[in-house]
Amino acid sequence: MGPVRLEPITWERLGDLLADRLLLLKPGDGGAWPRIAFDGAPAARPGDLARRVSGALRLRGRPSLVVGAEGFWRPASVRLEHGHRDPESYYDGWLDTGALWREVFGPLEPGGDGRVLPDLWDPVTDRATRSSPVQLPPGGLLLLHGPFLLRHWFPFDLTVHVLLSSGALRRRTPEPEHWTLPAFERYGKETEPGAVADVLIRADDPRHPAWNG
Numbered sequence: 001m002g003p004v005r006l007e008p009i010t011w012e013r014l015g016d017l018l019a020d021r022l023l024l025l026k027p028g029d030g031g032a033w034p035r036i037a038f039d040g041a042p043a044a045r046p047g048d049l050a051r052r053v054s055g056a057l058r059l060r061g062r063p064s065l066v067v068g069a070e071g072f073w074r075p076a077s078v079r080l081e082h083g084h085r086d087p088e089s090y091y092d093g094w095l096d097t098g099a100l101w102r103e104v105f106g107p108l109e110p111g112g113d114g115r116v117l118p119d120l121w122d123p124v125t126d127r128a129t130r131s132s133p134v135q136l137p138p139g140g141l142l143l144l145h146g147p148f149l150l151r152h153w154f155p156f157d158l159t160v161h162v163l164l165s166s167g168a169l170r171r172r173t174p175e176p177e178h179w180t181l182p183a184f185e186r187y188g189k190e191t192e193p194g195a196v197a198d199v200l201i202r203a204d205d206p207r208h209p210a211w212n213g
Contacts, residue, residue: 004194006202006210006211006212007210008208009210011049011052015049015052015053018049018056023060023062027157028157031108031109031111032110032138033108034141034142034158035142035144035154035155035156035157036141036142036160037144037145037150037197038145038146039147039149039150039159039160039161040145040147040162041169041184042147043169043173044163044164044169045203046146046162047066049145049162050144053143062141063137063139063140063141064141064142065136065140065142067104067144068144069147069149070123071119071120072095072103073096073123074094075121075126078093081093087182103120104142108142114136115133115136116142117131117133118134144156148191158199160200160201161199161201163200163203164204165202166181167204168204168205169181169184199211199212
């Protein structure tokens with residue numbers, strides 16, 4: 001990845017500017033629901049940004065639905081088949097991509113009914129959430145957040161990557177989760193999310209983000 005010019009910005013201003021940009025976004029497949037990725041390691045807190053943008057959209061009169069990828073992890077019996085600290089399984093096997101296609105992206109395809117399941121499985125209790133589908137009206141936006149989202153060929157209309165340097169990622173990841181770091185190193189090498197994302201945000205200092213505008 002070559003050098004990218006980044007400009008300092010506040011999180012509040014970033015949320016407003018992204019919301020303004022999303023107001024003009026049209027789905028690439030001709031459907032009625034734009035789909036946006038907020039990609040990043042848990043330590044980068046992409047979900048916080050997704051929720052901030054959702055709030056800014058609400059103030060602008062546009063509905064949105066924030067969905068966390070962790071709500072579509074596989075059950076522990078499958079997820080932890082190779083142990084509790086296997087970075088390869090974390091990278092390749094924790095996310096139930098089939099369920100995401102079926103329950104989230106499928107209803108938002110052209111001709112879909114817009115009824116999105118916000119989550120399927122609670123990784124803490126290791127039980128089905130039994131959540132009801134949420135009706136996303138035409139023009140409503142899906143804001144999906146989580147790690148490794150840009151490697152699955154999901155039909156996003158805009159992608160945002162919250163980037164941490166390797167040092168910042170290690171510092172901000174709790175020590176018990178350091179076993180996940182090789183997975184993020186692999187993701188950086190194989191997918192280069194900072195290069196392929198439409199919007200890049202560097203958040204090494206969580207108080208002073210910068211972005212590529």
